[in-house]
Amino acid sequence: MYLIRCNQGKLYTGITTDVERRFAEHTGNDKKGAKCLRGKAPLTLVMKKKIGSKRAALRIESRVKKLSKVRKEMFVEGKIKIREL
Incomplete structure (x- = not known):
C-alpha cells in the first residue's frame, strides 16, 4: 500500500506489488498512471x-x-497504526 501527496496537498491511496514502478507510472507521461x-x-x-x-x-x-484528511495525515505521520484502522 502507498500514499502519494499531490501539489494541492491531497493524498492518493493505492496498492501494488511494486511501489517504485507504480509511482513512476503515476509521474510519467504515459497513460498507466x-x-x-x-x-x-x-x-x-x-x-x-x-x-x-x-x-x-x-x-x-x-x-x-x-x-x-486529518486522520490520513496522522496515519502518514505514524500517529495512527495500521492495526488501529
Whole structure:
C-alpha cells in the first residue's frame, strides 16, 4: 500500500506489488498512471507499507480512503497504526 501527496496537498491511496514502478507510472507521461493524479504534479511518495496479502491490502486501503484528511495525515505521520484502522 502507498500514499502519494499531490501539489494541492491531497493524498492518493493505492496498492501494488511494486511501489517504485507504480509511482513512476503515476509521474510519467504515459497513460498507466491514475487519471485523478494527472496534472497534479509534483507528486511525492509519502508512505509505503508492506501488507501481507492482496485481500488484506484491499481492506486496509478501503479503510484509509474513508479516513478524514486529518486522520490520513496522522496515519502518514505514524500517529495512527495500521492495526488501529
